[in-house]
Amino acid sequence: MPEIKVTPLGAGQDVGRSCILVSIGGKNIMLDCGMHMGYNDDRRFPDFSYITQNGRLTEFLDCVIISHFHLDHCGALPYMSEMVGYDGPIYMTHPTKAICPILLEDFRKITVDKKGETNFFTAQMIKDCMKKVVPLNLHQTVQVDEELEIKAYYAGHVLGAAMVQIKVGLESVVYTGDYNMTPDRHLGAAWIDKCRPDILISESTYATTIRDSKRCRERDFLKKVHETVERGGKVLIPVFALGRAQELCILLETFWERMNLKAPIYFSTGLTEKANNYYKLFITWTNQKIRKTFVQRNMFEFKHIKAFDRSYADNPGPMVVFATPGMLHAGQSLHIFKKWAGNEKNMVIMPGYCVQGTVGHKILNGQKKLEMEGRSTLDVKLQVEYMSFSAHADAKGIMQLIRMAEPRNMLLVHGEAKKMEFLKDKIEQEFNISCFMPANGETTTIVTNPNVPVDISLNLLKREMALGGPLPDSKRPRTMRGTLIMKDNSLRLVSPEQALKELGLSEHQLRFTCRVQLHDSHSDSETLGRIYTYLKSALKNYGVQHLPDGTVIVESIVIKVTSSPEEPNLKVILLSWSYQDEELGSFLSTLLKKGLPS
Amino acid sequence: MKLYCLSGHPTLPCNVLKFKSTTIMLDCGLDITASLYFLPLPLVHSPRLSKLPGWVSKDGAVNLEKELKECSGRVFVDSQPEFCLPERELLDLSTIDVILISNYHCMMALPYITENTGFTGTVYATEPTLQIGRLLMEELVAFMERVPKAHTATCWKNKDIQKLLPAPLKDVVDVCSWRRCYSMLEVNSALSKVQLVGYSQKVELFGAVQVSPLSSGYSLGSSNWIIQSHYEKVSYVSGSSLLTTHPQPMDQSSLKNSDVLILTGLTQIPTANPDGMLGEFCSNLSMTIRAGGNVLVPCYSSGVIYDLLECLYQFMDSANLGNTPFYFISPVANSSLEFSQIFAEWLCQNKQSKVYLPEPPFPHAELIQTNKLKHYPSIHGDFSSEFRQPCVVFTGHPSLRFGDVVHFMELWGKSSLNTIIFTEPDFSYLEALAPYQPLAMKCVYCPIDTRLNFHQVSKLLKEIQPLHVVCPEPYTQPPPAQPHRTDLMLELQPAPMAYRRCSVLGLPFRRRYERIHLLPELAKSLVLSEMKTGVSVATVSAVLHSKDNKHVLQPVVKPAPVPPSKKRKRVTEDPPEVLDPKPLLTGAVPLEPFLALLHKNGIMEVKVEETSGGHILHLQAEDVLIQLEEEGTHIICDHNESLRTALRDLVLRFLHKL
């Protein structure tokens, strides 16, 4: 029985270190290879020992696919490929291929250089890992090998994010990565065709939320920033260098322009310029509006937003600073946060999801005292605001995607168990399909029931279509008979006659003859005439013929009448038929044995 | 399967393929060479052109002085230039289901096909093809609309008058089908029918046919197309290049195993080597500049110009051209330069890796940033105040009949210091220059055509081995001017099928199979038996279900058993309802084992008689004869129906069903 197996090594009933193994049609695929921001120990990376206890992963995996550049989706990639060991192909889109190594290097620097961790991947490993990457274009069908093909769809979310379809024969799985179903200020909405996968693996970050309109959230955001700046406070917006940052920059830029505001806006780290350049060069991945007008006005050239310098953090007066990373777990954003946390005039706006264990997560939960390294504590007096700008599909969006793709089964990852449970019920009710939510290391097996593709001889098909019409007659469906020939893994369906010929066999004729005696005072030919008339009326749906050579033919059954000169009234009716007319022959012989109607 | 050829032009093809039940147009190139018969459209009033004498026949009988003007011994039509369209009478354009575009040069006739013809289909093209194609169309429309002509010349087209005109006008065929340029409204409407596709994307058409674009290596987003069903494959090769310029390399291997390969768009200058031409271009350019002259490069706004600029970027400093201004003048100059930088996915590896840095893939970004290259929408406006000489101007249109280039021809034509360098291969440069004669400026012809030459194509065909090749007629003969050059034609076995405008070709296919799907329940019920080593067979009884060209076999649903009622009695009297066709039988019934089987079933008294063909068995107690032969078995049994069916089943045990 063909089946598909899905095992999350990460992101099973959890957010962080997305890594999902799929076995389909004898192929093994790893979807994403992320890290967990909330941990600093072994739990940071997916547990690859699940695949094999010792040695490299190359022989166990046919390919690895990375959905987008967020570290919770690609952060473990160099560890997996260079330290555990994998030399097969790694697929990702062009923008992901461009941006992913920069974020990996950034992450490596923070971990190794600042925190002093050893036993971590090196800059060279990132480079070696990226050499194994094969770029993917949207909608291109990539043949990984003879049987396995993959295809990327636009996912919104961040620049270059993709959903992917994995297909072997007639079986398929779609993995969404992170996606959003509504276009925002810089990206378009996710889209997929009605590809009817056996399983749709979807993220479910916002499984229980139906978010209010984007406009409202934007207005709220601008209002809060504006108020803080007006009263002389400083606003810290922790972001990832690429993604939400560009959307919020576009938002603030237009607002500053419109309101003629003077307070400076800064963007931390040297990545800014570079990041915006990526957006300019990959403009075809942004939304319709930006693409249409980019020649006249490139939305990623900002007038009001300047590069940040460490020393500015101590400047007096209001300012807005975008700083990385987004969850306040390290680096510049944490550094600035520490400086500003003590002043209630200031504000920090968390524009995205924060995983457990990060400072971001703690302050969002209302923690007012934070333990810092070296046993010091930090009092959080500044205002903490959460504004969900991270582009994930909400419950409505997930349902919308299901409607688009029409999967046979649903599998949820990248979400919290409780919220998943809620969504799972909803999906099962509304779409009447099974929905799964395996935990890490737990395997979901789905039995697929694919059709079997076969080559049918055109002659046979045409003959059938001519005789029976394209669609079966619901009252009297015509049965088609053919012979399936299996040779060298090919399956061909031909007419039995052709099969005989092809196999070099001759037909074996099986015939039956049955003599029925009856008394009739007419001549032999008159008796035959009576038989003809009788059968003609008894067998309305069959071809009954009276041939001039003294035979009656029913379909291909031959009927003759003889008598001996000694007993001219004792007629011997000779019926002869082949195995192909067995039912009719049997019926006729029984019928005629009862005699002719007078 | 048929191919309707609506254009005979080898590099501006327009063919329609009827493939299974789908009607597919392959490209719709627009032949702009017709505009060479027209007078140039000057942007600025040209005293020279306006003073040209009108044409009157020698005997004075025909006076067309309003429509035709004489210029240095030739006669030109004084009207808005017109184009030669693909044939519109050969087939009803409203029946076209899809149009596949291979590159932006081959889509310029699109509005003539999709607008006001009843066309309701879909056009497929890659994103760069669409975007740059749009720019080229916009540019063409702008060139025409900037210089409105009060009158349209029509009298000269009258057949009776045309034959009295001097050559070459009197010899031009089919002038009645020539059309003026379309409007922006029509362009927008035509392009709104385009659906974007990526390389190697598989697009299903009506369930019957799958089409897929492949990189052709010629220009940004240029593609060849595979059109296939499960059993037939047509490759459409149009404008391909094996040279390494800016586009992604050509995908050759996917063209393998084609039944038919339609080959168009080979190089128009098979004798010129593009690299050599590029070198000549640079040296002529720097020579002219050094001598204090200006250089005019008539060109399209996208394509080779990117390579020219890149070449100049590398060459500039060593040739001491660092301070020479380079101008690119076109209504779409800015857009073209900007668009070229955002299609990383469609570029060669080298350029792709630049984007990862992130740097713009083409060095013209740097030329613009350092003010070495400036671009303007037209000669009017900023350009007129910022213009410095000597300089290099890239501008269109390469036909020299419209666009800003007309102005520079009038401005610079009289000085021998200046040089015009032709790089586009679409127009004969002598024809293009005709209305400007006499000229003092130097003319250099460096056509750069990166498309496949005959040597490359024959190597490619050897590699991919299509069963049949279809190509425009000129490819099957040496060039008319060089009849001895048999190396400049296609020599293939079997000979290629040649087409010309209005040909209708039947394409040779010997398709014998179709794809069908067995429902899993049906597949599970099949019993395979091995007939020979490695060959197994199973008989299939099933119900066929065909919809939208998809065929499915379902298991036969047994009719519900007749409910026990008074009807039951009559059942035996009714003939069998459905004739379930019986399988064919094969094999033989061997005598001894069969006798043993009869014995086992209680039939003891069997008299065996040898005959010429086998044996006759007389079952004495039952009075039944069984004739056993190699090719058949005949059971003669008169009275006992249940005995007969029992014997039948015993015989069947020895036979295979098919």
Ligand SMILES: [Zn+2]
């Ligand atoms: Zn993400």
